[in-house]
Amino acid sequence: MTEDHYLAGLDLRDRRVVFIGGGGVAQRRLPRLIAAGARVELIAPEVTVAVSGMIEAGEISWQRRGYAEGDLDEAWYAIAASSDPEVNARVVEEAQRRRVFCVRSDLASAGTAVTPAIGEHDGMVLGVLAGGAHRRSAAVRDVVLEALRTGTLAEAGELGAKTAGVVLVGAGPGDPDLITVAGRRELARADLVVADRLAPRALLDELAGHVEIVDAAKIPYGRAATQQAINTALIEGARAGKRVVRLKGGDSFVFGRGFEEVLACAEEGIAVTVIPGVTSAFSAPASAGIPVTHRGVTHEVVVVSGHVGPSDESSLVDWPSVAKLRGTLVLMMAMQRLGEFTEVLMANGKPGDTPAAVIADGATRNQRVLRSTVARVAAEAREQEFTPPAIVVIGEVAGFSA
Numbered sequence: 001m002t003e004d005h006y007l008a009g010l011d012l013r014d015r016r017v018v019f020i021g022g023g024g025v026a027q028r029r030l031p032r033l034i035a036a037g038a039r040v041e042l043i044a045p046e047v048t049v050a051v052s053g054m055i056e057a058g059e060i061s062w063q064r065r066g067y068a069e070g071d072l073d074e075a076w077y078a079i080a081a082s083s084d085p086e087v088n089a090r091v092v093e094e095a096q097r098r099r100v101f102c103v104r105s106d107l108a109s110a111g112t113a114v115t116p117a118i119g120e121h122d123g124m125v126l127g128v129l130a131g132g133a134h135r136r137s138a139a140v141r142d143v144v145l146e147a148l149r150t151g152t153l154a155e156a157g158e159l160g161a162k163t164a165g166v167v168l169v170g171a172g173p174g175d176p177d178l179i180t181v182a183g184r185r186e187l188a189r190a191d192l193v194v195a196d197r198l199a200p201r202a203l204l205d206e207l208a209g210h211v212e213i214v215d216a217a218k219i220p221y222g223r224a225a226t227q228q229a230i231n232t233a234l235i236e237g238a239r240a241g242k243r244v245v246r247l248k249g250g251d252s253f254v255f256g257r258g259f260e261e262v263l264a265c266a267e268e269g270i271a272v273t274v275i276p277g278v279t280s281a282f283s284a285p286a287s288a289g290i291p292v293t294h295r296g297v298t299h300e301v302v303v304v305s306g307h308v309g310p311s312d313e314s315s316l317v318d319w320p321s322v323a324k325l326r327g328t329l330v331l332m333m334a335m336q337r338l339g340e341f342t343e344v345l346m347a348n349g350k351p352g353d354t355p356a357a358v359i360a361d362g363a364t365r366n367q368r369v370l371r372s373t374v375a376r377v378a379a380e381a382r383e384q385e386f387t388p389p390a391i392v393v394i395g396e397v398a399g400f401s402a
Helices: 024-035 049-056 085-098 134-150 181-189 201-205 227-239 258-267 280-287 319-324 335-347 377-383
Strands: 016-020 039-043 061-063 077-080 101-104 117-121 124-128 165-170 192-195 212-215 243-248 272-275 301-305 328-332 355-360 368-373 390-394
Touching: 016 024, 016 085, 024 039, 024 049, 077 085, 085 101, 117 134, 124 134, 134 181, 165 181, 165 227, 165 258, 181 243, 181 272, 192 227, 227 243, 227 258, 243 258, 258 272, 280 328, 280 355, 280 390, 319 335, 328 335, 335 355, 335 377, 335 390, 355 377, 368 377
Parallel strands: 016 039, 016 077, 039 061, 077 101, 165 243, 165 272, 192 212, 192 243, 301 328
Antiparallel strands: 117 124, 328 390, 355 368, 355 390
């Protein structure tokens, strides 16, 4: 029989909510009640480790005992999630007498309320009920959320609500699926996209036909759009009333000059939103099965730009100190001068047999991995024609493989 329910949003802020049971259902349901500001009182003889953490954090109160008649006194809402069906039935009976809406987790049709399949998107809470077909409601929720997040389903009134400004989006290491949900959503809203060469090209194929694309490709040691020209494109686009997305590979604030662009916009009174990305410094090694940290092996990770050589007067890196570190060293933009970097490391005490790895085109179908040592990696990378974009990992973890 189809269940007919009235879907409503409850304001539970500072209102007593009684939760019976401290198991897996509590672990799933309590966080949303806490986020809603409810004054949650948990009644259960035992709780899971995750629920215990909520108690220790002071997010909920706990009475360490079984349910007893009268526990729903002055409650606004109740959840019967005990592992004992008889206890849940008694909770529902009390709730009905007190006119308190109650969810019964083990037999939803016996309760007076049901929990919909819930999801969040850009400040909205979406709930789906499917007449008791819980897998169906969850599946529909997931499809709707995915469509909203990818922009294939536009929100009603979204265009009118869109504001001009600049959004810095880190697009991740290369695979278009590794952009964040928030980043993909901003691309769906964009009027103008200023894109780097390292931003996944497949993301540009998803843009609507009206979106203008500005090529801000910075090809290493070759043709390059000046930073001033990029800043100008961002500022002029925003001033023209457009929603401008600055799309960068990796994370905009990890050797991506992102903060320079924030400052340039701020000086002109242009609002900027920053959406972090997955940095290739850590994700490219991970895609090659290399963890940049591992318990008992490394207690530090140092990320160094290889944009200038160790002998360049503009270098800010203390190479003798870096060479003495026992943890993981990650070099970005280092391929042209890799030999200089390994030489200065060995000259300052780094053993030549220290494992080293190069990951080129990380997290893409063209990914290549070279495993070597500090003494040999530069020559072997040259022999095997490894070219940018590439990440170099030096340290014991570079010899690891998943």
